[in-house]
Amino acid sequence: MDTSPAQFSHTTVLLHETVEGVLTSPDGIYVDGTFGRGGHSRLLLSKLSPQGRLIAIDRDLEAIAAATEGEGRIADARFSIIHSGFADMRAQLAARGVEQVQGVLLDLGVSSPQIDNPERGFSFRFNGPLDMRMDTTRGESAAEFLARADERQIAEVIRNYGEERFAVQIAKAIVARRAGGSPIGSTDELSEVVARAVKTRESGQNPATRTFQALRIHVNGELEELEQALSAMLALLAPGGRMAIISFHSLEDRIVKTFIGGHSKEVLDRRALFAAPKALALQAVARIKPSEAEVAANPRARSAVLRVAQRTDTPLPAEHHKRRRGER
Incomplete structure (x- = not known):
């Protein structure tokens, strides 16, 4: 049986919504922490300027091969990929001289090539x-x-x-x-x-x-890795930068929702009651589910939830809240 990566196809979930959610500047440095078969990476890369840069991460060797070998490889000087778990992204990027990025995305689903390959x-x-x-x-x-x-x-x-x-x-x-x-x-x-x-x-x-x-x-160790990755993402994001995370079951989404919510609240110092509250670290931007059309075309998308949050050192203006899409 042929179980090469090329045999198995993959349809990227919430492709355009995720890229639009994470992209704020075409000149920035972005991280795709779950390259998979590169759907999000390829679209994001197409929207970056010549000065932009995309660093992908994946711990699956077949995903690394999909990015670097064969006809589907990404031959673009703005792109690089690292064989690692996404929980280690901060250390991996620091080793390559990157301390801040404009955006990070994670697609926490198991890719179709992984599911459909009996050997996995x-x-x-x-x-x-x-x-x-x-x-x-x-x-x-x-x-x-x-x-x-x-x-x-x-x-x-x-x-x-x-x-x-x-x-x-x-x-x-x-x-x-x-x-x-x-x-x-x-x-x-x-x-x-x-x-x-x-x-x-x-x-x-x-x-x-x-x-x-x-x-x-x-x-x-998926849930532990996710918790570590969220902290790393927050530390990496430049002010105004965004994180976009797609979850596929309630345990993952609960962790993401709690993390964003926990860093989206003003913190008062009880020892200095008249001091200004500590600035917000994150602001929730969107919660998006796949459309009926996407679920009909790709049933594996039915349980997906995309959450987008923005790094900020001060609360966002009131008009921003009116633009939020379906946030819970």
Whole structure:
């Protein structure tokens, strides 16, 4: 079977909305922290001036290959890509002499080439090794985690990251199979175990959906990485610069919403009650969902939420608030 990156296609979610949200100056330096197959990067690069610059980051070697090899490579002197997780973006950029940027974007979804490649083990729709690592050069695979973790640890991961109410039953079934001499090593094997343990499920949803999500989040440390990345983004942004983040499930969006909200409030110093409040670090700009047309054309977009925020050292004027689009 041909599992080269070129075999799998990807439709970028909220493409124009994200680029329009993050772009404030064509002369600036921008960061795409999740290059994937480069949809956002390519459009953003097309809107930059000759003085602009785009630095992409991805921890998936197949994404790096998509940017640097073959007919689809980006041969542009304004573009560079780094093999790294986006949580390390501040250190990675500092090592290249970049201390401030005009914008940073993150697309937190798993790309279609990752999902559709059976060898990556992200989907219950295809049988393959139960890997799930974004960066296959390091870390523990999902199969390795299930082979060594105890029942309590497995249940906590499935419950906390998958919001799965049958987490305990699923964990018991996984450990029982392992104790019987047949540890889970493939996506089909995990799907079958979950299907037997989950007695009811929402209409139209595969019983294994939440378990696969939970294991992927755990194996890749996705929520911890997101929290670290948001702090790095805030530190990198120049005044007036923007961050744009696309989330695909409630756990991610809650972290993004809480971070933006927490840095969008004036802070009073209780030790100096008559002092001016501390200036805002961020101002929420937009919350955008895909249109009905986009969801119809690309069903994987249905759960996406884009949040845009702007770096500011002072509160934005009142008229700015009237222009905000659907902000919650």
